[in-house]
Amino acid sequence: MNIEEIRKILRTNEGKLMFAGLVILVTLSVIAIFAPYIIPYDPSKTTPDILQPPSLKHLFGTDNLGRDLLSRIIYGSRISISTALLGALVSLPLGVLLGEISGYLGGKIDKALSMIMDSIYAFPSLILAISVATILGAGILNTALAVSTVFVPTYFRVTRGHVLSIKSKEFVEAARLMGASKVSILLKDIFPNTIASIFAIFSVNTAWGILIEAGLSFLGLGIPPPHPSWGTDIRIGRLYYLSGYWWIITFPGLAILLASLGFTFFGQGIQRILSPERR
Amino acid sequence: MSSKSSGLLFYIVSRILLIIPMLLILLTLIFIILRVLPGDPVYFIVSPQAGEHIIEQTRHELGLDRPIWEQYVSYLMGVFRGDLGKSYITKDNVWSIIGRHLPITIELATCGLFVAAFLGISFGTFAAYKSKSWFGVFNTILSTIAYTMPVFWFGMILQILFAIQFRVLPATGILDTSLSITRITGLPALDALITGNMRAFVDHVARLILPSITLGFFISGNINRMTHSNVLKALNEDYVRAARARGIKERVILFKYALKNSLIPVITLLGMNFARMLSGSVLTETVFSIPGMGSLLVNSIFRRDYPLVQGIIVVYALLISIVTLIIDIIYAYIDPRIRL
Amino acid sequence: MKLLDIKNLRVYYFSEEGVVKAVDGVSLSLNKGETLGVVGESGCGKSTLGLSVLRLVPYPGKMVSGKIFYNGIDLLSLSDEEVRKLRGKEIAMIFQNPDVSLNPIMNIKEHLVEAILTHEEIDEREAVEKTEEILGKVGIPKNRINDYPHQFSGGMKQRIMIALALLLNPKLIIADEPTSSLDVLIQAKTLELLRNLKEEYGLSLILITHDFGVVFEESDRIAVMYAGHIIEIAKNTELYDKPLHPYTQALIKAVPTVTPEEQKLNYILGMPPSLLTPPKGCRFYARCKYAREICKFKEPKTATVGREHIVKCHLY
Numbered sequence: 013m014n015i016e017e018i019r020k021i022l023r024t025n026e027g028k029l030m031f032a033g034l035v036i037l038v039t040l041s042v043i044a045i046f047a048p049y050i051i052p053y054d055p056s057k058t059t060p061d062i063l064q065p066p067s068l069k070h071l072f073g074t075d076n077l078g079r080d081l082l083s084r085i086i087y088g089s090r091i092s093i094s095t096a097l098l099g100a101l102v103s104l105p106l107g108v109l110l111g112e113i114s115g116y117l118g119g120k121i122d123k124a125l126s127m128i129m130d131s132i133y134a135f136p137s138l139i140l141a142i143s144v145a146t147i148l149g150a151g152i153l154n155t156a157l158a159v160s161t162v163f164v165p166t167y168f169r170v171t172r173g174h175v176l177s178i179k180s181k182e183f184v185e186a187a188r189l190m191g192a193s194k195v196s197i198l199l200k201d202i203f204p205n206t207i208a209s210i211f212a213i214f215s216v217n218t219a220w221g222i223l224i225e226a227g228l229s230f231l232g233l234g235i236p237p238p239h240p241s242w243g244t245d246i247r248i249g250r251l252y253y254l255s256g257y258w259w260i261i262t263f264p265g266l267a268i269l270l271a272s273l274g275f276t277f278f279g280q281g282i283q284r285i286l287s288p289e290r291r
Numbered sequence: 292m293s294s295k296s297s298g299l300l301f302y303i304v305s306r307i308l309l310i311i312p313m314l315l316i317l318l319t320l321i322f323i324i325l326r327v328l329p330g331d332p333v334y335f336i337v338s339p340q341a342g343e344h345i346i347e348q349t350r351h352e353l354g355l356d357r358p359i360w361e362q363y364v365s366y367l368m369g370v371f372r373g374d375l376g377k378s379y380i381t382k383d384n385v386w387s388i389i390g391r392h393l394p395i396t397i398e399l400a401t402c403g404l405f406v407a408a409f410l411g412i413s414f415g416t417f418a419a420y421k422s423k424s425w426f427g428v429f430n431t432i433l434s435t436i437a438y439t440m441p442v443f444w445f446g447m448i449l450q451i452l453f454a455i456q457f458r459v460l461p462a463t464g465i466l467d468t469s470l471s472i473t474r475i476t477g478l479p480a481l482d483a484l485i486t487g488n489m490r491a492f493v494d495h496v497a498r499l500i501l502p503s504i505t506l507g508f509f510i511s512g513n514i515n516r517m518t519h520s521n522v523l524k525a526l527n528e529d530y531v532r533a534a535r536a537r538g539i540k541e542r543v544i545l546f547k548y549a550l551k552n553s554l555i556p557v558i559t560l561l562g563m564n565f566a567r568m569l570s571g572s573v574l575t576e577t578v579f580s581i582p583g584m585g586s587l588l589v590n591s592i593f594r595r596d597y598p599l600v601q602g603i604i605v606v607y608a609l610l611i612s613i614v615t616l617i618i619d620i621i622y623a624y625i626d627p628r629i630r631l
Numbered sequence: 632m633k634l635l636d637i638k639n640l641r642v643y644y645f646s647e648e649g650v651v652k653a654v655d656g657v658s659l660s661l662n663k664g665e666t667l668g669v670v671g672e673s674g675c676g677k678s679t680l681g682l683s684v685l686r687l688v689p690y691p692g693k694m695v696s697g698k699i700f701y702n703g704i705d706l707l708s709l710s711d712e713e714v715r716k717l718r719g720k721e722i723a724m725i726f727q728n729p730d731v732s733l734n735p736i737m738n739i740k741e742h743l744v745e746a747i748l749t750h751e752e753i754d755e756r757e758a759v760e761k762t763e764e765i766l767g768k769v770g771i772p773k774n775r776i777n778d779y780p781h782q783f784s785g786g787m788k789q790r791i792m793i794a795l796a797l798l799l800n801p802k803l804i805i806a807d808e809p810t811s812s813l814d815v816l817i818q819a820k821t822l823e824l825l826r827n828l829k830e831e832y833g834l835s836l837i838l839i840t841h842d843f844g845v846v847f848e849e850s851d852r853i854a855v856m857y858a859g860h861i862i863e864i865a866k867n868t869e870l871y872d873k874p875l876h877p878y879t880q881a882l883i884k885a886v887p888t889v890t891p892e893e894q895k896l897n898y899i900l901g902m903p904p905s906l907l908t909p910p911k912g913c914r915f916y917a918r919c920k921y922a923r924e925i926c927k928f929k930e931p932k933t934a935t936v937g938r939e940h941i942v943k944c945h946l947y
């Protein structure tokens with residue numbers, strides 16, 4: 013891919029949205045990484061200034077314990093995003109491996125695996141995550157694991173599709189004729205070719221992970237309270253937002269929306285660029 | 292004519308047969324999550340400090356002391372016999388508890404579906420028609436926001452706006468405490484109509500508006516995008532150009548040629564979105580205090596009512612399988628290429 | 632009077648890669664009752680020319696300049712609605728690929744009845760009668776009227792497209808490669824059907840094709856197109872006996888007369904120029920046997936040689 017091609021992509025609407033997604037992601041990463049240095053207040057320090065509306069002193073207002081919401085949201089980006097990233101990452105090897113095996117071997121194994129994956133995919137993701145979270149209990153790692161179960165089929169699908177489409181291509185055929193083992197063909201020839209698509213799915217899944225984490229935490233099944241997470245902040249705000257304290261849920265929600273929008277625009281942009289229609 | 296309908300019948304039967312493995316896989320998945328994953332369901336009900344005796348007794352009551360495969364078989368048998376056990380808290384039959392909550396979720400999901408279809412199809416079609424204008428880009432952003440947005444947060448924002456700020460709609464609940472609806476079908480709106488209880492009907496419908504918009508907007512994202520891109524694609528089809536060359540009116544081309552052809556895949560999408568709708572309904576019901584399946588699930592988790600939790604998830608699996616089947620059949624019915 | 636008169640038409644596609652000058656200064660006219668063949672290699676702008684007459688050039692194409700008169704009416708000055716009323720009713724078009732030219736979810740009757748009711752105020756029963764009559768003429772049995780497009784063969788679908796084109800007795804039909812997606816036997820039958828119906832209905836026909844054999848078989852006059860230009864127009868026999876433009880001469884040699892091998896031998900070397908950056912001089916320069924210095928820099932004017940024989944070449 014050269015400069016000219018990238019320019020051309022950026023001129024399309026999808027390209028622009030992808031770029032916007034990238035900008036959001038970079039900004040969020042910087043905020044998350046440097047959170048301790050940019051927060052105006054200690055995110056978990058309670059003060060007597062409870063339920064203050066947004067002002068110059070507290071840009072996003074304060075919560076029921078007088079904690080600065082802006083600082084909580086900045087700090088919360090660390091937990092919300094890393095939980096989602098972890099969830100999207102943990103499921104990746106399993107999904108990719110099964111997808112490669114299924115697509116490469118074909119036959120009955122492929123049929124059975126596809127059926128299982130389709131069934132899991134058809135099941136409501138949040139409810140699946142709720143079930144896992146219920147059994148594993150609340151906690152950051154458990155939340156990430158709960159989130160990850162729903163992603164296995166997405167990696168499976170894209171990998172399997174890719175494997176099927178390139179399996180017949182010449183270089184794989186050549187490698188096979190030269191006596192390469194199945195495992196080495198899978199790892200050396202097929203995996204690199206699917207990496208870009210998997211990366212796109214990874215990005216979209218992270219967006220989805222942010223939403224599931226937020227949903228779990230909102231229901232009280234995700235990140236437990238002392239840690240600032242966007243979903244947990246909204247859960248805390250539940251008792252107050254109908255009494256006129258609108259800011260207490262509005263800003264954490266906007267943060268969730270922005271983060272998942274960033275990952276989605278970015279991931280979908282890559283998917284579009286890679287799509288065969290485009291090539 | 293008869294060969295046509297027997298073809299359709301054959302199709303339906305083959306679909307039903309295909310649904311059975313799907314259901315079995317889902318039930319097995321649920322079993323694995325609830326019984327095989329680390330974490331002992333007993334501690335779900337009694338605290339680890341409760342004492343050896345009580346723990347063992349509970350384990351026995353739940354049948355958790357039997358070998359795992361025996362538990363699996365009796366679990367499956369139970370599901371297919373229609374026996375989901377008894378609530379650990381109220382001792383009621385799990386089916387009958389679910390029977391009280393399921394219709395409410397069905398009502399919400401149906402309303403949400405209508406909102407979603409209306410928003411998604413109208414915005415998507417218009418955006419495709421005006422794809423060269425700003426509206427095309429705007430719609431792409433809007434539809435992406437719709438499905439990357441935290442549903443519960445959107446519901447809360449609507450409550451703040453319409454219940455607190457403008458005071459035009461109630462914020463929570465499905466019926467004013469001063470009213471009641473006699474239960475016949477379980478669907479509150481329908482029951483209120485049947486019994487001629489207009490005051491309750493109006494109150495109930497008013498309370499359904501915000502949750503339906505919440506759920507509907509969330510689901511509309513996918514439908515919108517798919518309609519948008521399909522109509523766009525259809526408008527570039529040769530048959531559209533040929534129709535234009537015959538002087539067919541633009542309006543007819545947009546609806547009868549482009550949209551109608553695009554709707555067939557959108558209907559499949561509705562089926563795939565049913566799962567998202569159930570996920571969304573758990574959160575929507577929680578925000579709006581609607582006593583449906585989602586609220587029931589969340590409450591029974593906090594009350595640590597293990598048999599009820601398992602029963603609810605199993606019912607979700609049944610629902611998914613049934614809806615998948617129905618969508619397949621509708622699909623076959625409307626597409627002349629499959630109908631044969 | 633001339634039925635159709637195209638004057639110095641330019642149609643450009645403003646694509647992401649740049650401006651594609653698909654039709655670049657074309658003048659052409661059509662007499663009543665005549666069949667005019669438009670022939671040229673793939674990509675030279677034939678379809679674009681045909682679509683312009685119906686004002687159906689797709690985005691990002693635009694008619695940049697020129698005029699199109701139909702029966703004396705300036706088509707480019709009409710409103711969208713006025714043009715729509717002409718489409719199908721006065722001027723009809725038949726496209727290359729019948730497999731994708733019918734709406735897959737509408738049956739044949741719906742297609743025809745819809746077209747009739749769009750343009751004529753008659754009741755549905757009459758429309759159905761008319762539909763059955765026209766389908767009879769193109770040889771589609773009455774009992775298949777409720778069938779869907781996927782239930783017909785390619786040849787049958789093209790006959791249905793012909794029925795749709797003839798349905799409202801238009802005066803002009805533009806047929807854009809109507810047979811090139813059909814196999815040879817059906818090609819001949821379809822062309823024969825079209826020829827007979829043209830006589831019966833007293834139509835004028837513009838037949839667009841890349842097949843010189845077909846064009847000599849079917850047309851009264853022939854226009855040869857090359858890279859967005861019309862480089863030669865003449866009566867059928869005149870063009871065959873006395874081709875003036877080096878490109879036409881080469882093409883006529885390339886018509887498969889004996890064996891495919893011979894055709895290959897005679898084929899013109901090289902490719903037509905890109906329409907994104909057409910050469911400044913004659914567009915055929917790079918492939919021309921007779922190319923001279925002037926051909927490289929100066930675009931040839933159109934010259935009239937003899938009676939109604941027009942050629943665009945520095946040799947004349």
Ligand SMILES: Nc1ncnc2c1ncn2[C@@H]1O[C@H](COP(=O)(O)OP(=O)(O)OP(=O)(O)O)[C@@H](O)[C@H]1O
Pocket residue numbers: 644645646651653671672673674675676677678679680689690691692841906
């Ligand atoms: N939508 C479009 N955008 C950009 N360029 C286009 C578009 N449609 C056609 N063109 C270009 O315009 C030129 C003329 O196309 P046109 O379809 O009129 O040629 P044609 O002679 O009908 O070719 P064929 O024999 O392949 O049908 C071609 O070079 C083509 O690449």
Ligand SMILES: [Mg+2]
Pocket residue numbers: 677678679807
């Ligand atoms: Mg063409």
